[in-house]
Amino acid sequence: MSSVETATTVGQLREKVAQWRRDGARIALTPTMGALHDGHLSLVRLAQQHADKVIVSIFVNPKQFGPNEDFSRYPRTLPEDLALLETVGADLAWTPDVAAMYPDGFATSISIGGPAQAGLDDAHRPGHFDGVATVVAKLLLQIGADVAVFGEKDYQQLQVINQLARDLNIPVEIIGAPTRREADGLALSSRNRYLSPEDRAVAPAIARVLSVCAERLRTGAATAPVMADGVKTLESEGFKVDYLVARHAVTLAEVNSIADGPLRLLVAARLGTTRLIDNIGV
Structure with a gap:
């Protein structure tokens, strides 16, 4: 008690x-x-x-x-x-x-x-x-x-x-x-308990894709092709992607590259019956 x-x-x-x-x-x-x-x-x-x-x-x-x-x-x-x-x-x-x-x-x-x-x-x-x-x-x-x-x-x-x-x-x-994460990178969430064991093994791909996209954007790459590649990677892992975008970190306005200001990468994707969200700063 x-x-x-x-x-x-x-x-x-x-x-x-x-x-x-x-x-x-x-x-x-x-x-x-x-x-x-x-x-x-x-x-x-x-x-x-x-x-x-x-x-x-x-x-x-x-x-x-x-x-x-x-x-x-x-x-x-x-x-x-x-x-x-x-x-x-x-x-x-x-x-x-x-x-x-x-x-x-x-x-x-x-x-x-x-x-x-x-x-x-x-x-x-x-x-x-x-x-x-x-x-x-x-x-x-x-x-x-x-x-x-x-x-x-x-x-x-x-x-x-x-x-x-x-x-x-x-x-x-x-x-x-700051977001707290599991050792494999998955952001902690109450909805993680919905994940089947098989989906739980796949779920950390979200954090990995965000990290890869962020590294590419830091080199000055344009946001659109980087985000498109990230969506393809997540879909190949079995996710149904609602969005994977780069936005201005304060206003959430659309941006073309890191030159447009501080960026935040945001994602929402479904894995099985579970909808997961995550984000990282660039």
Whole structure:
């Protein structure tokens, strides 16, 4: 049984936050959808470097799943999650249910543009980032966090959240945390548990292809042929590629070469029934 304190209502959450505020504490939020792994724990550790108290939210947000996505089967492992949070000394787990986050009569959503309309995940998951923006705005307002830490693995999401905080003048510092990887390069993800043993052996090809593309781009190669070669390589390994692109690292605008500014390579591809995403900087 975990000793990590939990809150399941906004009232409980705000009572604890108010107590910490009276003591002068600086508060960080690490939002998650549970099914925690060491990548999530690294976010908590980073948050602890920037705040006195760290709240980890665990909420599988229905508003960011499409009708044919994996909301119903997304792994829900709360007891195990709380046990992991205890190992890193998280101060509070915010674990609302859907009714607490979206009570009867809830009628507000956030529509976001900019990096949320870059033609990446938004093109393949319509409405996804509106759902992300809505739930993140709620989390930030519920807690009033000084700092919020998000993983760079969901790189487009990170840029969307930066846009959200700027546009709505939410007084929070958004920090991006480096992607954690398995020894063979596969980015840690809660969805990795969907992979069959055969697909798991193939999955690290994503990281290898990103690395090869990045090295070619560093020599000044044009992005289009490099990315096209990368797609062909992934398809030869059995992936169905949604996108493999080079974009400006801040705006996510299309670029022609490394001369156009700092680059980020982003990929989303399906292997069997599992959709994997990854990215690296150039």
